[in-house]
Amino acid sequence: MKLSIIIPVYNVELYISGCIQSLLNQGLSTSDYEIIVVNDGSKDKSIEIVKQFQLDNNNIFIYNKENGGVGSARNYGLNLAKGNYIYFIDPDDYLANNTLKPILDCAKTNNLQVLTFISKGTTATNLHDSVTDISKAFSITKLSGIDYIGINSYKNEVWWYIIKKDFLEEISLRFIEGRWMEDAVFTANLLLNANNVAHLPIDTHRHVRVAGSAMTSKEPSHYLKVIYDNANAAELFMPLIKSIKKNKDCIERLKTRQQSFVFFLMIRMLKSTIKLKEARKIIERMQAVNAYPLNSFLGNDYNGFTYSLLVKLFNIKNLYYLIFLISNPILKSKK
Structure with missing residues (x-):
């Protein structure tokens, strides 16, 4: 089998149909690919909808597990995958028609470990036509993952990448479970270990x-978790x-990415219920891994x-703490 497409599913009844239908409109024989739907404890009608497609x-398979988050569901699906290549897609996203076949063909023909392509952010659910003329021939440049990072503003999200399964097994790479930003750590490790990467x-x-x-939830406990998980991702980038x-x-790009986690967690802390004492601890953790002050954040990616x-203000630590307290002095005092 050429390809395994893995979809983690949790309460996405409004979107899962569009996602799966787009995967069936790729010009691939059903014997060439499988769609692995990992039910991560859905409580709505998502799985009933998938069963109708079955x-x-x-080539559509449903596997049920207890809720463990996106990273856990992706790992579960990856362990079951039979394809030579792996593609992860979120259940509320979709693909333009007939685009996956040339991507898969390119990856196979060039024996690529990782192949990237173009993604668009949208609120529309009906952009089914690609603006690319996929009938024409494309030339690619093969790079090491390190060179790729150095040249490109690579993306954190895993749905930008089609990945050779044997390569994933060779480097024993899996998603961190139970944390946000699992994509960022996964893709950085993926590219740093790759010798044969290209963009189509x-x-x-x-x-x-x-x-x-x-990801946009303002619920307090979730908001705090995102802050701590950003801090964890920044720490995990240090050995990389x-x-x-x-x-x-490549080093500068990774430093920028690491400090982006810190910049955005500092923004979130201003809007959170976190106490000043805890905010200080988080900043100290970031200093310990050279992710603060934000001396590598500004550049091509962020300008x-x-x-x-904001970087000037945030890099004056006591000024940041003052802004922090002013943003919500009652909730954020030491008491």
Whole structure:
């Protein structure tokens, strides 16, 4: 089998049909690929909808597990996958028609460990036509993952990548479970270990921006978890950065990515119910891994007046703490 597509599913009854239908419209024979749906404890009608697709498609498989989060569901599916290549897609996203076949063909023909392509963010659920003329031939440039990071503003999210399964097994790479930012740590490790990476400029993936999604939730306990998980991701980037010996561009890109976690957690802390004492501890943790002050954050990836101003303010620690207290003095006092 050529390809395994893994979908972690949890309460996405409004979107799962569009996702799966798009995967069936890729010009691939059903014997060439499997769609692995991992039911991560859904309580809505998501799985009932998938079962309707199973009636006419023998390459769709449902596996049930207790709720453990996206990382856990992806790992579960990966352990069951039979394809030579792996693709992870979120259940509220979808693909443009007939784009996956040329991507898979390119990956196989060039024996690529990782192949990237074009994704668009949208609120629309009907952008089924690719703007790319997929009938024409494309030339690609093979790079090591380290060089790829140095040259490109690579993406954290795993749905930008089609990955050779044997390569994943060779480097024993799996998602961190139970944390946000699991994609960021996974993709950085993925690319740093790869020797054969390329980009195919085909307009393929649609990332649907869903109002009220887990990542945008303002619920206090969730908000705090995202803060701590950003801090954890920044810490996990330290050994990755230290592992690069020669490529300065790659090192700088990883430092920028590491400090982006810190910048955005500092933004979130201003809006959170976290106490000043705990905020100080988090900043100290970030200092310990050279992720604060934010001296590598600004550049090609993050620039402009607002970013520059906030970085100047945030890098004056006592000024940041003052802003922190002013943002909610009652909730955030030491008491």
